[in-house]
Amino acid sequence: MDGERRVHPDCINASNPYHECVEYCFKKIAEAKAKLEKQGLVEAVSGQSRESLADKRIEEASSEEEEEDEEDNQEPQVDVTKLTGRKKKLFELKLKMNEARKSNQTDVGSEKKKMEAPTEPKGISKQKWVEARQKKIGKILDANGLDMSKAYMLDTQEAAETKYKKWEKEPTPSGWDVFNQKTLYNAYKKRTKNIQVDIEEYNRMRAADPEFYREASSLQYGKAPKISKDKIDKMAKELHDREEKRQEFSRRRKFREEKDIDSINDRNEHFNKKIERAFGKYTLEIKNNLERGTALPD
Amino acid sequence: MSSFPINQLVSAQWYALYDFHILWVFQKQQQKKDKNTKVSVCEKESKLPRPTRVKNKSPEAVQITAEQLLREARERQEPEVLPSEHSITDSTELSDYRLRRRKEFEDRVSRGGRSDVQVWVNYARWEESQKDYARARSVWERALKDHHRNHALWVKYAESEMKNKFVNSARHVWDRAVYLLPRVDLLWYKYSHMEEMLGNIAGARQIFERWMNWSPDQQGWLSFAKFELRYNETERARSIYERFFLCHPKASSFIRYAEFEVKCGEVSRARDVYERAMEKLEGGYEEAEMLYLAFAEFEQGCNEFQRARVIYKFALDHIPIGRAEELYTRFIAFEKQHGDKQGIEDAIVGRRRTL
Numbered sequence: 001m002d003g004e005r006r007v008h009p010d011c012i013n014a015s016n017p018y019h020e021c022v023e024y025c026f027k028k029i030a031e032a033k034a035k036l037e038k039q040g041l042v043e044a045v046s047g048q049s050r051e052s053l054a055d056k057r058i059e060e061a062s063s064e065e066e067e068e069d070e071e072d073n074q075e076p077q078v079d080v081t082k083l084t085g086r087k088k089k090l091f092e093l094k095l096k097m098n099e100a101r102k103s104n105q106t107d108v109g110s111e112k113k114k115m116e117a118p119t120e121p122k123g124i125s126k127q128k129w130v131e132a133r134q135k136k137i138g139k140i141l142d143a144n145g146l147d148m149s150k151a152y153m154l155d156t157q158e159a160a161e162t163k164y165k166k167w168e169k170e171p172t173p174s175g176w177d178v179f180n181q182k183t184l185y186n187a188y189k190k191r192t193k194n195i196q197v198d199i200e201e202y203n204r205m206r207a208a209d210p211e212f213y214r215e216a217s218s219l220q221y222g223k224a225p226k227i228s229k230d231k232i233d234k235m236a237k238e239l240h241d242r243e244e245k246r247q248e249f250s251r252r253r254k255f256r257e258e259k260d261i262d263s264i265n266d267r268n269e270h271f272n273k274k275i276e277r278a279f280g281k282y283t284l285e286i287k288n289n290l291e292r293g294t295a296l297p298d
Numbered sequence: 299m300s301s302f303p304i305n306q307l308v309s310a311q312w313y314a315l316y317d318f319h320i321l322w323v324f325q326k327q328q329q330k331k332d333k334n335t336k337v338s339v340c341e342k343e344s345k346l347p348r349p350t351r352v353k354n355k356s357p358e359a360v361q362i363t364a365e366q367l368l369r370e371a372r373e374r375q376e377p378e379v380l381p382s383e384h385s386i387t388d389s390t391e392l393s394d395y396r397l398r399r400r401k402e403f404e405d406r407v408s409r410g411g412r413s414d415v416q417v418w419v420n421y422a423r424w425e426e427s428q429k430d431y432a433r434a435r436s437v438w439e440r441a442l443k444d445h446h447r448n449h450a451l452w453v454k455y456a457e458s459e460m461k462n463k464f465v466n467s468a469r470h471v472w473d474r475a476v477y478l479l480p481r482v483d484l485l486w487y488k489y490s491h492m493e494e495m496l497g498n499i500a501g502a503r504q505i506f507e508r509w510m511n512w513s514p515d516q517q518g519w520l521s522f523a524k525f526e527l528r529y530n531e532t533e534r535a536r537s538i539y540e541r542f543f544l545c546h547p548k549a550s551s552f553i554r555y556a557e558f559e560v561k562c563g564e565v566s567r568a569r570d571v572y573e574r575a576m577e578k579l580e581g582g583y584e585e586a587e588m589l590y591l592a593f594a595e596f597e598q599g600c601n602e603f604q605r606a607r608v609i610y611k612f613a614l615d616h617i618p619i620g621r622a623e624e625l626y627t628r629f630i631a632f633e634k635q636h637g638d639k640q641g642i643e644d645a646i647v648g649r650r651r652t653l
Contacts, residue, residue, distance in 0.1 A: 216511050
């Protein structure tokens with residue numbers, strides 16, 4: 001057992017009588033040697049981000065433990081400073097492959113989500129969810145010895161900031177109030193933001209017209225001034241743009257084949273959608289009870 | 299609703315019962331036909347539905363579910379019958395098509411057009427798509443005869459004229475709209491915007507002047523001022539602001555005027571505005587508070603801390619204690635930022651005294 005064993009004297013597992021050094025061990029040995037050299041080096045070798053990361057680690061924590069932990073957690077990492085030429089290229093390629101694999105997986109997952117029907121919200125109604133959440137919060141508060149009135153203390157700073165923002169924001173008007181004074185004014189401001197002001201032409205017109213600053217009752221009103229064709233075209237184009245923007249206001253939802261059919265017709269389906277929108281949240285409990293067959297005792 | 303079983307309805311024995319029912323109905327009909335047959339008592343008894351002979355009342359092994367019914371119904375839907383695509387190849391065909399469509403539209407309009415503006419709009423838009431602008435105009439005018447108070451209809455009419463580049467017609471329409479519905483701001487906004495887009499700035503100015511004669515809301519005045527500022531006419535903008543607060547003598551208008559002056563960089567003028575506002579104060583205490591706050595903030599912005607302090611103290615003296623919450627908080631914050639220890643203590647003590 002002793003004589004034939006292939007054990008490098010510098011290997012950390014050398015004391016283990018059953019250990020035989022493999023490629024991994026040699027890599028580790030090389031790393032350890034490089035580390036000892038690196039501690040003298042503070043300047044980073046330019047190039048790969050991994051290298052700079054490694055350097056940051058050197059700069060931040062000169063303790064060896066951190067480095068060892070980082071490196072031991074992952075697969076046998078290559079010693080970046082020792083890569084040359086083709087090995088460097090190989091390493092870069094491996095990085096790219098990993099990245100590509102990861103992004104592929106995330107894309108596949110998100111596509112799958114998009115194609116399938118959305119998970120049916122049948123299950124818990126909003127009220128139940130709110131109650132469950134309150135209970136949870138209550139438990140945590142009790143654990144910390146707080147009252148329900150101090151529930152805000154559980155918020156993180158970011159959550160609190162988003163809450164303040166929401167409070168300060170005025171609620172958007174809805175229903176009959178959508179075209180109130182303020183919103184009309186804002187719409188007008190937005191529309192006039194893109195007007196191109198031609199100051200020279202303005203000055204020219206001012207010089208040419210004696211009644212440039214006219215009163216409301218001026219008789220110049222009836223006189224239609226000569227307007228160049230491109231101005232008219234611009235106006236028409238702006239109107240067309242506005243119309244297109246209006247079309248985009250409500251987007252068309254994707255048609256999803258439902259696993260659960262509750263209509264006999266397309267019109268029926270449309271009607272069911274409308275009904276669901278209006279009454280869905282109130283009838284969710286009832287629906288669930290019917291599906292189950294019995295009502296839950298609550 | 300998926301697996302909701304329909305129990306005994308579809309079991310075989312129910313069919314049997316159904317058969318009996320049919321038989322009974324048939325008998326009844328036969329008897330009605332022979333009028334001479336007297337209906338004796340014993341026959342009457344036999345007219346009653348027979349006692350059911352269903353022996354097995356348990357549900358069938360295989361039940362049909364509601365979901366299955368729905369799916370089957372869906373599958374058996376025949377596709378909608380649409381009229382076949384027909385391309386027009388001839389002028390006679392075209393005129394036939396137009397005649398047909400016009401007839402449809404006229405029917406629709408006469409049937410339900412009293413209350414539905416959209417039918418008119420569709421008709422007019424179709425005529426425009428056929429490039430028959432004279433007819434389109436007549437349709438619009440007919441629509442307006444019934445719905446002259448509908449500002450959306452006016453807007454649609456004018457915008458259709460604008461889209462087809464009939465500028466003078468559009469002007470005419472806007473003029474009428476604005477004459478009939480002067481209190482609808484939307485029309486004024488769009489009319490002035492059109493003139494501005496066409497480069498007719500003097501015309502746009504005249505329209506704004508006309509609008510201001512109606513003393514519109516705050517936003518109207520502000521849009522006029524913005525319009526002037528777009529062409530760097532600061533003097534005119536100033537005069538507009540003057541007229542603005544003559545029309546709306548409120549603290550908010552003063553504050554806006556002062557903000558405008560500050561934006562122009564005319565700090566001394568802004569101060570004048572505030573001082574005038576202080577003199578002219580007629581509003582209640584809330585307005586006064588707003589005004590004082592804005593003035594003090596302005597002075598803070600100009601780094602005139604002594605003046606700001608004086609303003610705060612003046613305000614606190616003049617406003618009854620209950621209403622001055624905001625003032626107090628701001629004053630304390632101000633003192634904390636710029637005051638000395640004595641000042642801060644005074645402020646806080648003063649606040650505590652009121653609470």
